[in-house]
Amino acid sequence: MKANYLEDLRSLLNNYKMEQTEKDEIVSDYNEMYEGYEGKGMQDDEIVKKLGAPRSIIRELTEGFKKVEKPLPGGEKIIALSPFAALIIFFVLGFGFNLWHPGWIIFTIVPVTAIIVEMGKTRDEQLTTALSPFFASLLYLYLGFYHDLWHPGWIIFIIIPMLGIWNSRRTLSKLDLIVSLSPFLAGIAYVALGLQGYWKEGWVVFLIIPMLGLLNEKNRLMMLLWELLFIAGIAGYLYVGYTYPEYWAYGLFAFAPIVILGMITGNIEIVGGDIPKEYNIIIVASTAVFLLLGFIFNLWGVAWLVFLVIPVYAINVEAPKSDRVVATTPFIALTIFFILGFFFGLWAYSWLAFLIIPIVAIMKNA
Protein backbone atom coordinates (compact mmCIF):
# COMPACT_ATOMS: atom_id res chain seq x y z
CA MET A 1 0.00 0.00 0.00
CA LYS A 2 2.82 2.39 0.90
CA ALA A 3 4.60 1.47 -2.32
CA ASN A 4 1.42 2.22 -4.32
CA TYR A 5 0.95 5.52 -2.53
CA LEU A 6 4.51 6.64 -3.26
CA GLU A 7 4.35 5.38 -6.84
CA ASP A 8 1.12 7.34 -7.48
CA LEU A 9 2.72 10.42 -5.96
CA ARG A 10 5.83 10.06 -8.10
CA SER A 11 3.86 9.56 -11.30
CA LEU A 12 1.80 12.69 -10.57
CA LEU A 13 4.97 14.68 -9.81
CA ASN A 14 6.34 13.59 -13.17
CA ASN A 15 3.61 15.67 -14.81
CA TYR A 16 5.36 18.83 -13.55
CA LYS A 17 8.51 20.63 -14.64
CA MET A 18 10.45 20.06 -11.45
CA GLU A 19 14.03 19.08 -10.69
CA GLN A 20 14.44 15.34 -10.19
CA THR A 21 16.11 15.93 -6.80
CA GLU A 22 13.09 17.93 -5.66
CA LYS A 23 10.72 15.14 -6.69
CA ASP A 24 12.93 12.61 -4.89
CA GLU A 25 12.87 14.76 -1.77
CA ILE A 26 9.09 15.03 -1.79
CA VAL A 27 8.69 11.27 -2.23
CA SER A 28 11.24 10.66 0.51
CA ASP A 29 9.40 13.06 2.86
CA TYR A 30 6.15 11.20 2.28
CA ASN A 31 7.92 7.91 2.80
CA GLU A 32 9.14 9.24 6.14
CA MET A 33 5.68 10.44 7.14
CA TYR A 34 4.11 7.15 6.07
CA GLU A 35 6.61 5.18 8.12
CA GLY A 36 6.14 7.55 11.03
CA TYR A 37 2.42 6.87 11.15
CA GLU A 38 2.97 3.15 10.59
CA GLY A 39 5.23 3.24 13.61
CA LYS A 40 2.37 4.74 15.60
CA GLY A 41 0.23 1.73 14.72
CA MET A 42 -1.98 3.40 12.11
CA GLN A 43 -3.51 1.33 9.30
CA ASP A 44 -2.86 2.09 5.62
CA ASP A 45 -6.28 3.65 4.96
CA GLU A 46 -5.94 5.82 8.08
CA ILE A 47 -2.52 7.00 6.95
CA VAL A 48 -3.75 7.84 3.44
CA LYS A 49 -6.64 9.78 4.98
CA LYS A 50 -4.21 11.64 7.24
CA LEU A 51 -1.70 12.48 4.51
CA GLY A 52 -4.29 13.05 1.78
CA ALA A 53 -4.54 11.02 -1.42
CA PRO A 54 -1.79 11.94 -3.92
CA ARG A 55 -4.33 13.48 -6.31
CA SER A 56 -5.71 15.75 -3.62
CA ILE A 57 -2.32 17.05 -2.43
CA ILE A 58 -0.52 17.34 -5.75
CA ARG A 59 -1.61 20.97 -6.36
CA GLU A 60 -0.28 22.06 -2.98
CA LEU A 61 2.99 20.22 -3.55
CA THR A 62 3.56 21.63 -7.01
CA GLU A 63 2.52 25.21 -6.32
CA GLY A 64 4.52 27.48 -8.61
CA PHE A 65 5.60 24.68 -10.97
CA LYS A 66 4.36 24.42 -14.53
CA LYS A 67 2.91 21.23 -15.96
CA VAL A 68 4.88 19.27 -18.56
CA GLU A 69 3.34 19.96 -21.93
CA LYS A 70 2.46 17.02 -24.16
CA PRO A 71 1.41 18.70 -27.42
CA LEU A 72 -1.22 16.97 -29.51
CA PRO A 73 0.21 16.05 -32.92
CA GLY A 74 -0.63 18.76 -35.45
CA GLY A 75 -2.44 20.77 -32.78
CA GLU A 76 -1.10 24.16 -33.88
CA LYS A 77 -2.09 23.49 -37.51
CA ILE A 78 -5.58 22.53 -36.44
CA ILE A 79 -5.93 25.84 -34.54
CA ALA A 80 -4.65 27.81 -37.53
CA LEU A 81 -7.01 26.07 -39.94
CA SER A 82 -10.13 26.21 -37.76
CA PRO A 83 -11.21 29.79 -38.75
CA PHE A 84 -11.03 28.89 -42.45
CA ALA A 85 -12.89 25.65 -41.90
CA ALA A 86 -15.54 27.53 -39.92
CA LEU A 87 -15.87 30.18 -42.65
CA ILE A 88 -16.24 27.59 -45.40
CA ILE A 89 -18.85 25.63 -43.44
CA PHE A 90 -20.65 28.90 -42.63
CA PHE A 91 -20.84 29.89 -46.32
CA VAL A 92 -21.95 26.42 -47.35
CA LEU A 93 -24.71 26.50 -44.72
CA GLY A 94 -25.66 30.06 -45.66
CA PHE A 95 -25.53 30.04 -49.45
CA GLY A 96 -26.40 26.39 -49.86
CA PHE A 97 -29.15 25.93 -47.30
CA ASN A 98 -30.00 29.49 -46.29
CA LEU A 99 -28.96 28.60 -42.74
CA TRP A 100 -27.15 31.86 -41.98
CA HIS A 101 -28.87 31.59 -38.68
CA PRO A 102 -28.09 29.44 -36.74
CA GLY A 103 -25.17 28.60 -39.07
CA TRP A 104 -23.09 31.34 -37.43
CA ILE A 105 -22.77 29.04 -34.42
CA ILE A 106 -20.10 27.16 -36.38
CA PHE A 107 -17.66 29.96 -35.48
CA THR A 108 -17.57 28.68 -31.93
CA ILE A 109 -15.38 25.83 -33.22
CA VAL A 110 -12.52 28.37 -33.44
CA PRO A 111 -12.19 29.09 -29.71
CA VAL A 112 -13.31 25.57 -28.82
CA THR A 113 -10.52 24.05 -30.95
CA ALA A 114 -7.94 26.42 -29.47
CA ILE A 115 -9.03 25.61 -25.92
CA ILE A 116 -8.96 21.86 -26.52
CA VAL A 117 -5.52 21.96 -28.14
CA GLU A 118 -3.94 24.36 -25.63
CA MET A 119 -5.41 22.93 -22.46
CA GLY A 120 -5.04 19.37 -23.78
CA LYS A 121 -1.25 19.87 -23.72
CA THR A 122 -1.22 19.78 -19.94
CA ARG A 123 -4.32 17.59 -19.52
CA ASP A 124 -5.76 20.53 -17.64
CA GLU A 125 -8.48 19.47 -15.22
CA GLN A 126 -10.40 22.65 -15.98
CA LEU A 127 -10.75 21.83 -19.69
CA THR A 128 -14.45 21.08 -19.41
CA THR A 129 -14.94 24.28 -17.37
CA ALA A 130 -13.33 26.32 -20.13
CA LEU A 131 -15.52 24.68 -22.75
CA SER A 132 -18.72 24.91 -20.73
CA PRO A 133 -19.61 28.57 -21.61
CA PHE A 134 -19.75 27.59 -25.29
CA PHE A 135 -21.87 24.53 -24.75
CA ALA A 136 -24.09 26.28 -22.21
CA SER A 137 -24.63 29.16 -24.68
CA LEU A 138 -25.43 26.77 -27.53
CA LEU A 139 -27.91 24.86 -25.42
CA TYR A 140 -29.41 28.10 -24.14
CA LEU A 141 -29.86 29.50 -27.64
CA TYR A 142 -31.34 26.19 -28.80
CA LEU A 143 -33.81 26.15 -25.91
CA GLY A 144 -34.65 29.81 -26.55
CA PHE A 145 -34.98 29.85 -30.34
CA TYR A 146 -36.60 26.49 -30.88
CA HIS A 147 -38.62 26.00 -27.72
CA ASP A 148 -39.00 29.58 -26.50
CA LEU A 149 -37.55 28.51 -23.16
CA TRP A 150 -35.43 31.63 -22.58
CA HIS A 151 -36.81 31.43 -19.08
CA PRO A 152 -35.99 29.17 -17.24
CA GLY A 153 -33.47 28.05 -19.89
CA TRP A 154 -30.94 30.57 -18.51
CA ILE A 155 -30.43 28.24 -15.58
CA ILE A 156 -28.19 26.17 -17.86
CA PHE A 157 -25.42 28.75 -17.22
CA ILE A 158 -25.20 27.46 -13.67
CA ILE A 159 -23.27 24.56 -15.18
CA ILE A 160 -20.22 26.86 -15.63
CA PRO A 161 -19.39 27.58 -11.96
CA MET A 162 -20.62 24.11 -10.99
CA LEU A 163 -18.15 22.47 -13.36
CA GLY A 164 -15.41 24.78 -12.08
CA ILE A 165 -16.05 23.58 -8.52
CA TRP A 166 -16.50 19.95 -9.59
CA ASN A 167 -13.20 19.97 -11.45
CA SER A 168 -11.48 21.26 -8.30
CA ARG A 169 -13.04 18.49 -6.21
CA ARG A 170 -9.73 16.76 -5.56
CA THR A 171 -8.47 19.72 -3.59
CA LEU A 172 -11.69 20.05 -1.55
CA SER A 173 -13.00 17.97 1.31
CA LYS A 174 -16.29 16.19 0.62
CA LEU A 175 -18.21 18.59 2.84
CA ASP A 176 -16.61 21.66 1.27
CA LEU A 177 -17.45 20.30 -2.17
CA ILE A 178 -21.11 19.85 -1.21
CA VAL A 179 -21.22 23.31 0.41
CA SER A 180 -19.66 24.90 -2.70
CA LEU A 181 -22.13 23.23 -5.00
CA SER A 182 -25.14 23.87 -2.76
CA PRO A 183 -25.91 27.45 -3.95
CA PHE A 184 -26.29 26.19 -7.50
CA LEU A 185 -28.32 23.17 -6.54
CA ALA A 186 -30.50 25.39 -4.35
CA GLY A 187 -30.91 27.78 -7.31
CA ILE A 188 -32.10 24.93 -9.52
CA ALA A 189 -34.43 23.67 -6.79
CA TYR A 190 -35.80 27.21 -6.34
CA VAL A 191 -36.62 27.61 -10.03
CA ALA A 192 -38.16 24.12 -10.10
CA LEU A 193 -40.31 25.00 -7.09
CA GLY A 194 -41.12 28.39 -8.62
CA LEU A 195 -42.36 26.82 -11.82
CA GLN A 196 -44.71 24.74 -9.68
CA GLY A 197 -46.05 27.99 -8.24
CA TYR A 198 -43.94 28.20 -5.08
CA TRP A 199 -41.94 31.36 -5.89
CA LYS A 200 -42.97 33.05 -2.66
CA GLU A 201 -41.92 30.43 -0.14
CA GLY A 202 -39.49 28.44 -2.33
CA TRP A 203 -36.54 30.68 -1.35
CA VAL A 204 -36.19 28.72 1.89
CA VAL A 205 -34.29 26.07 -0.11
CA PHE A 206 -31.36 28.50 -0.11
CA LEU A 207 -31.10 27.99 3.64
CA ILE A 208 -29.56 24.61 2.85
CA ILE A 209 -26.34 26.57 2.08
CA PRO A 210 -25.68 27.87 5.62
CA MET A 211 -27.13 24.67 7.08
CA LEU A 212 -24.54 22.59 5.23
CA GLY A 213 -21.79 25.11 5.92
CA LEU A 214 -22.53 24.90 9.64
CA LEU A 215 -21.65 21.20 9.62
CA ASN A 216 -18.05 22.50 9.68
CA GLU A 217 -18.66 24.03 13.11
CA LYS A 218 -16.25 22.36 15.51
CA ASN A 219 -18.40 22.91 18.59
CA ARG A 220 -20.96 20.10 18.19
CA LEU A 221 -23.41 21.64 20.63
CA MET A 222 -23.30 24.96 18.82
CA MET A 223 -23.76 23.20 15.49
CA LEU A 224 -26.83 21.40 16.82
CA LEU A 225 -28.26 24.66 18.14
CA TRP A 226 -27.77 26.40 14.79
CA GLU A 227 -29.33 23.55 12.82
CA LEU A 228 -32.30 23.38 15.19
CA LEU A 229 -32.86 27.12 14.90
CA PHE A 230 -32.83 26.85 11.10
CA ILE A 231 -35.29 23.96 11.08
CA ALA A 232 -37.52 25.75 13.59
CA GLY A 233 -37.25 28.97 11.54
CA ILE A 234 -38.29 27.24 8.32
CA ALA A 235 -41.12 25.37 10.03
CA GLY A 236 -42.33 28.56 11.73
CA TYR A 237 -42.14 30.60 8.54
CA LEU A 238 -44.07 28.04 6.51
CA TYR A 239 -46.62 27.54 9.29
CA VAL A 240 -47.37 31.26 9.52
CA GLY A 241 -47.49 31.62 5.73
CA TYR A 242 -49.82 28.73 5.10
CA THR A 243 -52.06 29.41 8.08
CA TYR A 244 -52.36 33.15 7.37
CA PRO A 245 -51.63 33.48 3.63
CA GLU A 246 -51.97 37.27 3.71
CA TYR A 247 -49.24 37.58 6.38
CA TRP A 248 -46.30 35.71 4.83
CA ALA A 249 -43.95 38.53 5.78
CA TYR A 250 -44.71 38.03 9.47
CA GLY A 251 -43.43 34.48 9.12
CA LEU A 252 -39.93 35.97 8.75
CA PHE A 253 -39.93 36.64 12.47
CA ALA A 254 -39.45 32.89 12.91
CA PHE A 255 -35.86 33.47 11.75
CA ALA A 256 -35.21 36.16 14.37
CA PRO A 257 -33.45 33.73 16.79
CA ILE A 258 -30.93 32.87 14.01
CA VAL A 259 -30.16 36.55 13.40
CA ILE A 260 -29.80 37.20 17.13
CA LEU A 261 -27.49 34.19 17.64
CA GLY A 262 -25.53 35.19 14.55
CA MET A 263 -24.98 38.69 15.84
CA ILE A 264 -23.99 37.43 19.29
CA THR A 265 -21.45 34.97 17.89
CA GLY A 266 -20.24 37.45 15.24
CA ASN A 267 -21.10 35.07 12.39
CA ILE A 268 -23.35 37.50 10.54
CA GLU A 269 -21.60 39.99 8.24
CA ILE A 270 -23.01 41.92 5.32
CA VAL A 271 -20.10 41.21 2.97
CA GLY A 272 -17.79 38.33 3.79
CA GLY A 273 -14.99 36.25 2.32
CA ASP A 274 -11.99 37.44 0.36
CA ILE A 275 -14.08 38.82 -2.52
CA PRO A 276 -13.71 42.61 -2.81
CA LYS A 277 -16.88 44.48 -1.87
CA GLU A 278 -17.31 45.96 -5.38
CA TYR A 279 -17.60 42.48 -6.89
CA ASN A 280 -20.34 41.59 -4.43
CA ILE A 281 -22.18 44.77 -5.34
CA ILE A 282 -21.82 44.16 -9.08
CA ILE A 283 -22.92 40.53 -8.81
CA VAL A 284 -25.96 41.43 -6.71
CA ALA A 285 -26.83 44.43 -8.91
CA SER A 286 -26.50 42.52 -12.19
CA THR A 287 -28.59 39.65 -10.82
CA ALA A 288 -31.23 42.17 -9.73
CA VAL A 289 -31.26 43.86 -13.16
CA PHE A 290 -31.42 40.47 -14.86
CA LEU A 291 -34.40 39.33 -12.78
CA LEU A 292 -36.07 42.73 -13.19
CA LEU A 293 -35.71 42.68 -16.99
CA GLY A 294 -36.91 39.11 -17.01
CA PHE A 295 -39.91 39.27 -14.74
CA ILE A 296 -41.14 42.79 -15.62
CA PHE A 297 -40.33 43.01 -19.34
CA ASN A 298 -40.11 39.27 -20.06
CA LEU A 299 -36.69 39.87 -21.66
CA TRP A 300 -35.17 36.60 -20.45
CA GLY A 301 -33.68 35.99 -23.88
CA VAL A 302 -31.45 39.04 -23.80
CA ALA A 303 -31.28 39.99 -20.12
CA TRP A 304 -28.39 37.60 -19.47
CA LEU A 305 -26.14 40.11 -21.26
CA VAL A 306 -26.09 42.17 -18.05
CA PHE A 307 -23.91 39.47 -16.52
CA LEU A 308 -21.17 40.43 -18.97
CA VAL A 309 -20.68 43.49 -16.78
CA ILE A 310 -18.96 41.23 -14.23
CA PRO A 311 -16.05 40.00 -16.42
CA VAL A 312 -15.80 43.42 -18.11
CA TYR A 313 -15.43 45.09 -14.70
CA ALA A 314 -12.92 42.43 -13.63
CA ILE A 315 -10.85 42.98 -16.79
CA ASN A 316 -10.81 46.74 -16.25
CA VAL A 317 -9.68 46.35 -12.67
CA GLU A 318 -7.40 43.32 -12.82
CA ALA A 319 -5.91 43.19 -16.33
CA PRO A 320 -2.83 45.24 -17.30
CA LYS A 321 -3.86 48.59 -18.78
CA SER A 322 -2.41 47.72 -22.18
CA ASP A 323 -4.62 44.60 -22.50
CA ARG A 324 -7.90 46.08 -21.32
CA VAL A 325 -9.28 47.31 -24.64
CA VAL A 326 -8.52 44.10 -26.53
CA ALA A 327 -9.82 41.96 -23.68
CA THR A 328 -13.07 43.91 -23.55
CA THR A 329 -13.86 43.73 -27.28
CA PRO A 330 -15.19 40.12 -27.26
CA PHE A 331 -17.85 41.21 -24.78
CA ILE A 332 -18.73 44.29 -26.80
CA ALA A 333 -18.87 42.17 -29.96
CA LEU A 334 -21.08 39.60 -28.28
CA THR A 335 -23.45 42.31 -27.03
CA ILE A 336 -23.73 43.99 -30.45
CA PHE A 337 -24.14 40.63 -32.15
CA PHE A 338 -26.85 39.45 -29.80
CA ILE A 339 -28.82 42.71 -29.64
CA LEU A 340 -28.87 43.09 -33.44
CA GLY A 341 -29.94 39.50 -33.80
CA PHE A 342 -32.46 39.35 -31.00
CA PHE A 343 -34.27 42.64 -31.56
CA PHE A 344 -33.86 43.07 -35.31
CA GLY A 345 -33.51 39.49 -36.51
CA LEU A 346 -30.18 40.35 -38.16
CA TRP A 347 -28.49 37.09 -37.26
CA ALA A 348 -27.21 36.70 -40.81
CA TYR A 349 -25.15 39.90 -40.55
CA SER A 350 -24.70 40.60 -36.89
CA TRP A 351 -21.92 38.00 -36.57
CA LEU A 352 -19.79 40.60 -38.41
CA ALA A 353 -19.58 42.31 -35.03
CA PHE A 354 -17.01 39.70 -34.07
CA LEU A 355 -14.66 41.16 -36.65
CA ILE A 356 -14.02 44.04 -34.27
CA ILE A 357 -12.01 41.62 -32.12
CA PRO A 358 -9.15 40.98 -34.60
CA ILE A 359 -9.43 44.55 -35.95
CA VAL A 360 -8.91 46.07 -32.48
CA ALA A 361 -6.13 43.58 -31.70
CA ILE A 362 -4.32 44.39 -34.97
CA MET A 363 -4.72 48.16 -34.46
CA LYS A 364 -3.46 47.84 -30.92
CA ASN A 365 -0.36 45.89 -31.94
CA ALA A 366 0.36 47.84 -35.13
Added chain:
Amino acid sequence: MNSQFKRGIIEMCVLKIISRKDMYGFELIENISSEIEVNENTIYPILRRLTKQGLFDTYTESMSIGAPRKYYKLTEHGTHKLNEYEDEWRSFLDSVYRILGGASNES
Protein backbone atom coordinates in the same frame (compact mmCIF):
# COMPACT_ATOMS: atom_id res chain seq x y z
CA MET B 1 -6.59 33.30 10.70
CA ASN B 2 -5.27 34.30 7.28
CA SER B 3 -3.41 31.23 5.93
CA GLN B 4 -0.45 33.28 4.66
CA PHE B 5 -0.06 34.89 8.07
CA LYS B 6 -0.31 31.52 9.81
CA ARG B 7 2.27 30.00 7.46
CA GLY B 8 4.71 32.80 8.34
CA ILE B 9 4.28 32.16 12.04
CA ILE B 10 4.69 28.40 11.59
CA GLU B 11 7.89 29.05 9.63
CA MET B 12 9.29 30.96 12.60
CA CYS B 13 8.23 28.17 14.99
CA VAL B 14 9.93 25.58 12.78
CA LEU B 15 13.17 27.58 12.91
CA LYS B 16 12.90 27.97 16.67
CA ILE B 17 12.22 24.29 17.39
CA ILE B 18 15.08 23.13 15.20
CA SER B 19 17.39 25.73 16.78
CA ARG B 20 16.98 23.82 20.05
CA LYS B 21 17.67 20.37 18.63
CA ASP B 22 18.31 18.79 15.21
CA MET B 23 15.17 16.97 14.12
CA TYR B 24 13.76 14.86 11.31
CA GLY B 25 10.53 15.93 9.65
CA PHE B 26 8.10 13.61 11.37
CA GLU B 27 9.59 14.38 14.78
CA LEU B 28 9.19 18.08 14.10
CA ILE B 29 5.54 17.63 13.08
CA GLU B 30 4.80 15.76 16.30
CA ASN B 31 6.56 18.45 18.27
CA ILE B 32 4.83 21.40 16.66
CA SER B 33 1.38 19.80 16.40
CA SER B 34 1.25 19.36 20.18
CA GLU B 35 0.94 23.16 20.36
CA ILE B 36 -0.45 24.34 17.01
CA GLU B 37 -2.89 22.66 14.65
CA VAL B 38 -0.75 21.95 11.58
CA ASN B 39 -0.95 19.73 8.58
CA GLU B 40 1.92 17.50 7.42
CA ASN B 41 1.52 18.93 3.96
CA THR B 42 2.39 22.38 5.34
CA ILE B 43 5.52 21.46 7.30
CA TYR B 44 7.49 19.51 4.69
CA PRO B 45 7.28 22.22 2.01
CA ILE B 46 8.48 24.75 4.62
CA LEU B 47 11.44 22.50 5.48
CA ARG B 48 12.33 22.07 1.81
CA ARG B 49 12.04 25.79 1.10
CA LEU B 50 14.08 26.88 4.11
CA THR B 51 16.75 24.29 3.24
CA LYS B 52 16.87 25.67 -0.29
CA GLN B 53 17.29 29.18 1.17
CA GLY B 54 20.26 27.95 3.19
CA LEU B 55 18.59 28.25 6.59
CA PHE B 56 18.94 24.51 7.24
CA ASP B 57 21.62 21.93 6.55
CA THR B 58 20.55 18.31 6.26
CA TYR B 59 22.24 15.05 7.07
CA THR B 60 20.93 11.48 7.12
CA GLU B 61 21.11 8.84 9.80
CA SER B 62 20.44 5.23 8.93
CA MET B 63 17.88 3.28 10.90
CA SER B 64 17.75 -0.40 11.79
CA ILE B 65 14.27 -0.60 10.20
CA GLY B 66 13.00 1.53 7.36
CA ALA B 67 14.49 4.31 5.28
CA PRO B 68 17.29 6.53 6.68
CA ARG B 69 16.06 9.66 8.42
CA LYS B 70 16.87 13.12 7.15
CA TYR B 71 17.77 15.49 9.99
CA TYR B 72 17.54 19.26 9.75
CA LYS B 73 20.13 21.47 11.44
CA LEU B 74 19.95 25.26 11.68
CA THR B 75 22.77 27.02 9.80
CA GLU B 76 24.44 30.27 10.86
CA HIS B 77 22.33 32.06 8.28
CA GLY B 78 19.28 30.34 9.80
CA THR B 79 20.17 31.51 13.29
CA HIS B 80 20.56 35.05 12.03
CA LYS B 81 17.18 34.89 10.27
CA LEU B 82 15.50 33.42 13.34
CA ASN B 83 16.77 36.27 15.51
CA GLU B 84 15.51 38.74 12.95
CA TYR B 85 12.05 37.09 12.84
CA GLU B 86 11.85 36.95 16.63
CA ASP B 87 12.67 40.67 16.95
CA GLU B 88 10.09 41.56 14.32
CA TRP B 89 7.50 39.32 15.93
CA ARG B 90 8.03 40.78 19.42
CA SER B 91 7.86 44.32 18.17
CA PHE B 92 4.71 43.45 16.21
CA LEU B 93 3.11 41.88 19.29
CA ASP B 94 4.01 44.92 21.39
CA SER B 95 2.29 47.17 18.89
CA VAL B 96 -0.78 44.92 18.83
CA TYR B 97 -0.94 44.89 22.64
CA ARG B 98 -0.58 48.67 22.73
CA ILE B 99 -3.50 49.00 20.31
CA LEU B 100 -5.61 46.51 22.23
CA GLY B 101 -4.66 48.16 25.51
CA GLY B 102 -3.44 44.91 27.08
CA ALA B 103 -0.15 44.02 28.71
CA SER B 104 2.98 43.73 26.56
CA ASN B 105 4.51 40.29 26.10
CA GLU B 106 7.79 41.70 27.32
CA SER B 107 6.35 42.44 30.72
